[in-house]
Amino acid sequence: MTGLFEQAETANLDRARPLAARMRPRNLDEFVGQQHFLGPGQLLRRILDADRLSSAIFYGPPGTGKTSLAELIAGQTECVFERLNAAAAGVKELRELLESARDRLATGERRTLLFVDELHHFNRTQQDVLLPDVESGVVRLIGATTANPFFSLVSPLVSRSQIFEFQPLQPEDIRALLQRALVDTELGLGRFDVSASDEALAFLSEVADGDARRALNALEIGVLSIAAGTSKVLELEVAEESVQKKAVRYDDDSHYDAASALIKSLRGSDPDAAMYWLARMLEAGEDPRFLARRLVILAAEDVGNADPQALVLANAAAQATERVGMPECRIILAQAISYLALAPKSNASYLAIDRAIEDVRTKAVLPVPRHLQDSHYPGAEKLGHGQDYAYAHDGEDGWVDQDYLGVDRTYYEPTDRGHEAVMKQRLEELKKRKSQ
Numbered sequence: 001m002t003g004l005f006e007q008a009e010t011a012n013l014d015r016a017r018p019l020a021a022r023m024r025p026r027n028l029d030e031f032v033g034q035q036h037f038l039g040p041g042q043l044l045r046r047i048l049d050a051d052r053l054s055s056a057i058f059y060g061p062p063g064t065g066k067t068s069l070a071e072l073i074a075g076q077t078e079c080v081f082e083r084l085n086a087a088a089a090g091v092k093e094l095r096e097l098l099e100s101a102r103d104r105l106a107t108g109e110r111r112t113l114l115f116v117d118e119l120h121h122f123n124r125t126q127q128d129v130l131l132p133d134v135e136s137g138v139v140r141l142i143g144a145t146t147a148n149p150f151f152s153l154v155s156p157l158v159s160r161s162q163i164f165e166f167q168p169l170q171p172e173d174i175r176a177l178l179q180r181a182l183v184d185t186e187l188g189l190g191r192f193d194v195s196a197s198d199e200a201l202a203f204l205s206e207v208a209d210g211d212a213r214r215a216l217n218a219l220e221i222g223v224l225s226i227a228a229g230t231s232k233v234l235e236l237e238v239a240e241e242s243v244q245k246k247a248v249r250y251d252d253d254s255h256y257d258a259a260s261a262l263i264k265s266l267r268g269s270d271p272d273a274a275m276y277w278l279a280r281m282l283e284a285g286e287d288p289r290f291l292a293r294r295l296v297i298l299a300a301e302d303v304g305n306a307d308p309q310a311l312v313l314a315n316a317a318a319q320a321t322e323r324v325g326m327p328e329c330r331i332i333l334a335q336a337i338s339y340l341a342l343a344p345k346s347n348a349s350y351l352a353i354d355r356a357i358e359d360v361r362t363k364a365v366l367p368v369p370r371h372l373q374d375s376h377y378p379g380a381e382k383l384g385h386g387q388d389y390a391y392a393h394d395g396e397d398g399w400v401d402q403d404y405l406g407v408d409r410t411y412y413e414p415t416d417r418g419h420e421a422v423m424k425q426r427l428e429e430l431k432k433r434k435s436q
Contacts, residue, residue, distance in 0.1 A: 037164050117144050119149075131157060143161070317335065
């Protein structure tokens with residue numbers, strides 16, 4: 001009787017867990033996604049088949065299988081599996097666990113596989129505590145993190161670990177998980193005898209943004225909401241109601257990656273791509289003033305004199321964004337982005353100042369030619385400062401043949417694009433006159 005009671009208790013506890021937790025894969029064959037390192041013949045699969053896993057960092061967005069894969073690895077290795085959540089564990093708890101692992105190894109028992117979830121929450125001290133036992137092989141470490149390990153983890157720990165980057169699951173992968181959950185009578189939703197329309201499955205697979213957990217949670221809500229009714233088909237309308245407002249993932253990595261994508265789309269003259277990245281950043285809660293500042297920089301750096309009006313418009317958009325705020329400033333930013341994307345491009349000014357700065361830093365500093373030196377103070381005339389200076393406005397068309405640098409160097413090389421083509425023609429005319 002005791003055994004039956006325990007079995008029933010276990011079954012009840014399993015059913016109480018969320019669907020996403022119940023549907024975690026039980027073996028590698030059930031694991032979906034990440035075939036770039038887990039597929040047949042790929043690196044991690046070869047390491048696991050040979051039972052040669054040392055230390056690894058699983059890095060990627062939520063719901064992509066980091067924890068599930070760690071648990072699968074624990075089940076097929078001969079190590080003792082220990083688990084910590086870095087957000088809740090302290091140094092004392094970590095030291096005790098590592099000491100137990102050393103004792104276990106010293107007495108001839110099995111090695112320890114330590115799984116640390118949310119590893120980026122460990123501070124530098126906690127990460128340093130891990131290092132000696134990871135390096136000596138006392139523990140095999142698997143750390144799961146949603147933050148870029150090259151930014152969030154100490155470099156010695158990164159250098160001692162193999163990093164596997166998890167990618168968001170494809171819609172077809174998520175759809176396969178949803179269909180499996182619908183028919184699984186043991187751990188899934190099969191006991192409710194509910195099916196789902198193709199439209200509902202397609203919607204849930206797409207809206208999940210590669211997050212299996214989010215898709216399964218929405219499926220469970222939808223099925224439970226109709227299970228007691230007469231309809232046994234989850235339709236699109238119910239699926240849409242089962243999904244909460246989309247939370248756009250936007251950590252430090254996403255911030256810099258999205259900003260990079262926005263700037264590169266504008267530089268590449270693609271207004272549609274630029275508009276999408278703008279929308280994504282605004283929906284994620286990005287400060288619109290940051291976006292406005294980036295547009296001002298781009299107007300000078302990438303559009304430049306090919307369209308001088310671009311900087312005027314970008315600066316006006318930045319001022320208006322500061323004054324108006326969200327949500328209306330999205331319209332202002334969209335106007336600026338569409339203009340900047342389609343403006344002719346030139347980075348000639350950007351290249352010119354960097355070339356000049358490089359010369360200042362690496363070559364002998366040029367003296368100011370005597371005829372250009374300040375002559376507006378008593379005694380300047382006695383020193384010869386400003387002597388023989390030719391006032392440009394006295395020239396026939398506001399130009400005189402005069403040396404302004406003392407050496408022959410070229411920094412600004414205008415392009416043939418937009419207004420800069422006019423400037424290039426003017427520069428060539430002046431150079432020709434000077435040579436004559």
